[in-house]
Amino acid sequence: MTSLRSGGEFSLPVRVYIEDTDAGGIVYYVNYLKFMERSRTELMRSLGFDKNFIFNEDLMFVVRDVAVTYFKPAKLDDALNATASITGVKGATIIMQQSIRMGEDVLAAGHVTIACVDKTGVKPRRLPKSMLQTLRGASARA
Amino acid sequence: MTSLRSGGEFSLPVRVYIEDTDAGGIVYYVNYLKFMERSRTELMRSLGFDKNFIFNEDLMFVVRDVAVTYFKPAKLDDALNATASITGVKGATIIMQQSIRMGEDVLAAGHVTIACVDKTGVKPRRLPKSMLQTLRGASARA
Amino acid sequence: MTSLRSGGEFSLPVRVYIEDTDAGGIVYYVNYLKFMERSRTELMRSLGFDKNFIFNEDLMFVVRDVAVTYFKPAKLDDALNATASITGVKGATIIMQQSIRMGEDVLAAGHVTIACVDKTGVKPRRLPKSMLQTLRGASARA
Amino acid sequence: MTSLRSGGEFSLPVRVYIEDTDAGGIVYYVNYLKFMERSRTELMRSLGFDKNFIFNEDLMFVVRDVAVTYFKPAKLDDALNATASITGVKGATIIMQQSIRMGEDVLAAGHVTIACVDKTGVKPRRLPKSMLQTLRGASARA
Numbered sequence: 001m002t003s004l005r006s007g008g009e010f011s012l013p014v015r016v017y018i019e020d021t022d023a024g025g026i027v028y029y030v031n032y033l034k035f036m037e038r039s040r041t042e043l044m045r046s047l048g049f050d051k052n053f054i055f056n057e058d059l060m061f062v063v064r065d066v067a068v069t070y071f072k073p074a075k076l077d078d079a080l081n082a083t084a085s086i087t088g089v090k091g092a093t094i095i096m097q098q099s100i101r102m103g104e105d106v107l108a109a110g111h112v113t114i115a116c117v118d119k120t121g122v123k124p125r126r127l128p129k130s131m132l133q134t135l136r137g138a139s140a141r142a
Numbered sequence: 143m144t145s146l147r148s149g150g151e152f153s154l155p156v157r158v159y160i161e162d163t164d165a166g167g168i169v170y171y172v173n174y175l176k177f178m179e180r181s182r183t184e185l186m187r188s189l190g191f192d193k194n195f196i197f198n199e200d201l202m203f204v205v206r207d208v209a210v211t212y213f214k215p216a217k218l219d220d221a222l223n224a225t226a227s228i229t230g231v232k233g234a235t236i237i238m239q240q241s242i243r244m245g246e247d248v249l250a251a252g253h254v255t256i257a258c259v260d261k262t263g264v265k266p267r268r269l270p271k272s273m274l275q276t277l278r279g280a281s282a283r284a
Numbered sequence: 285m286t287s288l289r290s291g292g293e294f295s296l297p298v299r300v301y302i303e304d305t306d307a308g309g310i311v312y313y314v315n316y317l318k319f320m321e322r323s324r325t326e327l328m329r330s331l332g333f334d335k336n337f338i339f340n341e342d343l344m345f346v347v348r349d350v351a352v353t354y355f356k357p358a359k360l361d362d363a364l365n366a367t368a369s370i371t372g373v374k375g376a377t378i379i380m381q382q383s384i385r386m387g388e389d390v391l392a393a394g395h396v397t398i399a400c401v402d403k404t405g406v407k408p409r410r411l412p413k414s415m416l417q418t419l420r421g422a423s424a425r426a
Numbered sequence: 427m428t429s430l431r432s433g434g435e436f437s438l439p440v441r442v443y444i445e446d447t448d449a450g451g452i453v454y455y456v457n458y459l460k461f462m463e464r465s466r467t468e469l470m471r472s473l474g475f476d477k478n479f480i481f482n483e484d485l486m487f488v489v490r491d492v493a494v495t496y497f498k499p500a501k502l503d504d505a506l507n508a509t510a511s512i513t514g515v516k517g518a519t520i521i522m523q524q525s526i527r528m529g530e531d532v533l534a535a536g537h538v539t540i541a542c543v544d545k546t547g548v549k550p551r552r553l554p555k556s557m558l559q560t561l562r563g564a565s566a567r568a
Binding site: 024025026029030033034037060062063064065066067068069070072073121 | 166167168171172175176179204205206207208209210211212215263264
């Protein structure tokens with residue numbers, strides 16, 4: 001699965017399958033959030049922060065808020081890109097800008113705020129120092 | 143399926159099934175958007191705007207933007223309520239406030255903007271006059 | 285949420301929402317398996333076997349195999365029933381017959397074999413004795 | 427997205443994301459059917475039968491029946507392969523054997539019968555002659 005980075009933007013190819021569509025004949029708008037999360041996950045993995053890292057640190061990441069604007073629909077078989085850029089890192093929070101594109105067209109765009117919490121899933125926890133540094137280094141605004 | 147209305151708020155009971163959860167042991171945050179849409183759909187149906195109405199009018203509704211803030215997680219078997227309130231109606235657009243609650247607790251809240259478009263799914267179309275009036279009458283701010 | 289039982293068959297009303305459909309304009313066939321599981325879950329709950337019972341007994345249920353035949357498609361807004369009947373109970377295994385119906389029409393039908401395993405999710409475990417008796421009493425072939 | 431063929435078996439790499447998991451901490455068993463369909467879709471695409479071909483021929487493919495046996499669970503982050511092999515082609519029907527594997531381990535396996543129908547989605551239609559020949563040529567039992 002190829003992916004490229006330029007100017008701090010991570011881009012993951014996503015193919016639209018029948019599971020992603022709805023009776024309107026287009027991608028069900030909720031599913032763009034899944035595509036965006038796949039991209040965030042691969043961005044984090046590319047920086048060394050996979051499931052094992054997170055388990056070893058006894059922390060969890062939860063989505064605090066999400067906002068998406070939809071511009072154009074995608075359809076079955078479309079070859080899309082889901083992008084993720086780190087645009088904010090502080091204390092216990094990571095902010096990412098995300099988009100769904102087809103070629104040069106932006107089909108949807110938005111941002112998501114992710115909170116670092118302890119294993120109970122409730123109590124905020126500061127990001128591990130090394131993670132904070134790496135994420136800041138990978139930030140699109142760095 | 144019972145549902146009640148008070149002060150313009152529509153509330154749909156939603157049970158959490160295993161399909162709704164993720165490996166964090168909680169409801170996958172993306173799925174709250176499905177619960178919210180179920181509530182919007184039932185609100186519209188209760189006002190007479192079901193699939194047949196929409197087909198007969200040759201129009202479509204598409205989500206233009208959505209924003210959700212997450213406060214507390216829900217878990218397997220939880221009995222939730224997904225609420226929807228019409229808070230804005232103009233020209234070709236409907237705005238709804240939505241929440242996911244468990245008893246008095248608000249687990250997630252947000253709003254969604256829905257655009258009325260023609261059958262092609264692209265060109266904006268004014269809401270049918272009778273619909274405009276009914277939705278304004280059902281508005282939480284009416 | 286109403287549900288009725290006659291001759292050992294449990295029936296859960298299921299409304300088709302846009303989330304359930306695909307670009308073919310019908311319910312995505314994979315989603316019938318979710319409807320079937322909702323019905324199984326409510327059948328088990330009606331017998332006293334909810335999440336708490338299962339946690340207290342330190343056991344888990346996993347699907348061992350599933351087979352479904354599809355006869356007719358369901359569409360957006362359709363009011364369906366997902367049925368579940370216990371047709372086999374032995375040792376560590378429960379077999380259920382299931383169907384998706386609209387009125388008298390059977391849209392899909394199949395069966396699922398569920399295995400009782402220990403908390404690790406791997407090792408088979410005999411059903412608790414009281415559960416075995418209750419399930420046999422509720423069996424459609426009892 | 428790489429994929430390889432040997433002995434008529436098509437294999438598609440599939441990464442497990444949080445969207446695929448459930449509160450049991452494993453891949454939700456229903457989602458294996460999505461992985462299997464992705465693999466079928468890519469197999470058909472590799473043979474020249476993509477959405478455009480199907481639209482041009484005014485036909486549709488619907489799943490007639492599906493059966494899956496589950497052997498071992500997959501977990502978050504796992505790198506799986508979803509395989510598809512054409513094992514039967516006749517008249518209006520295609521049968522495929524499918525599996526989900528991790529390395530040499532078979533996590534799930536089954537088969538699916540796909541029926542060719544006309545645009546109404548109901549009436550059976552013979553496979554186009556050129557398609558019949560190509561699929562037989564690609565059959566694992568050819």
